[in-house]
Amino acid sequence: xxxxxxxxxxxxxxxxxxxxxxxxxxxxxxxxxxxxxxxxxxxxxxxxxxxxxxxxxxxxxxxxxxxxxxxxxxxxxxxxxxxxxxxxxxxxxxxxxxxxxxxxxxxxxxxxxxxxxxxx
Amino acid sequence: xxxxxxxxxxxxxxxxxxxxxxxxxxxxxxxxxxxxxxxxxxxxxxxxxxxxxxxxxxxxxxxxxxxxxxxxxxxxxxxxxxxxxxxxxxxx
Numbered sequence: 001x002x003x004x005x006x007x008x009x010x011x012x013x014x015x016x017x018x019x020x021x022x023x024x025x026x027x028x029x030x031x032x033x034x035x036x037x038x039x040x041x042x043x044x045x046x047x048x049x050x051x052x053x054x055x056x057x058x059x060x061x062x063x064x065x066x067x068x069x070x071x072x073x074x075x076x077x078x079x080x081x082x083x084x085x086x087x088x089x090x091x092x093x094x095x096x097x098x099x100x101x102x103x104x105x106x107x108x109x110x111x112x113x114x115x116x117x118x119x120x
Numbered sequence: 121x122x123x124x125x126x127x128x129x130x131x132x133x134x135x136x137x138x139x140x141x142x143x144x145x146x147x148x149x150x151x152x153x154x155x156x157x158x159x160x161x162x163x164x165x166x167x168x169x170x171x172x173x174x175x176x177x178x179x180x181x182x183x184x185x186x187x188x189x190x191x192x193x194x195x196x197x198x199x200x201x202x203x204x205x206x207x208x209x210x211x212x
Binding site: 007009048049050052058060062087088089091 | 200201205
């Protein structure tokens with residue numbers, strides 16, 4: 001099991017029930033595959049630094065979870081399929097979680113996550 | 121090196137010393153509590169120019185190790201739209 005930190009941006013038009021449904025859906029995808037969610041942090045709607053899919057705003061959600069590497073591939077595939085997710089990024093936390101005092105430091109394999117990110 | 125704290129007012133022949141006083145040294149080495157995190161845009165802002173470029177080490181004064189980490193953090197922040205790649209992203 002490795003610890004990952006994942007951020008995804010939900011489409012600004014999905015608010016309220018829509019938004020919680022999206023959140024629950026992806027949390028469920030993780031837990032169904034045996035991942036252990038350590039932390040969920042909803043940053044709320046923020047302005048994006050540049051437009052993504054013609055949106056200038058988006059709701060950020062930060063997830064920290066433990067999972068085996070295969071889970072990431074499936075999780076990202078599902079994220080790509082969902083049109084309500086406008087962007088995401090997975091980062092491997094090399095030193096484990098250390099609960100929220102995470103050190104990003106170096107990471108190798110998870111760099112493929114952002115690199116193989118959704119088409120711009 | 122020894123008189124780094126002295127501003128330019130010093131009577132030292134500062135022709136090859138720095139003319140204007142500049143904060144020297146890596147701020148992350150100086151203050152171990154500072155964390156480099158791609159999610160903390162406010163600290164990273166200091167290391168990008170107005171155009172969104174990464175400030176080089178000779179300007180920012182970072183040591184190699186920390187410049188590397190800052191650099192990586194900025195790139196991650198850019199990727200997830202916390203920082204701009206460039207200033208000219210037109211918001212229509």
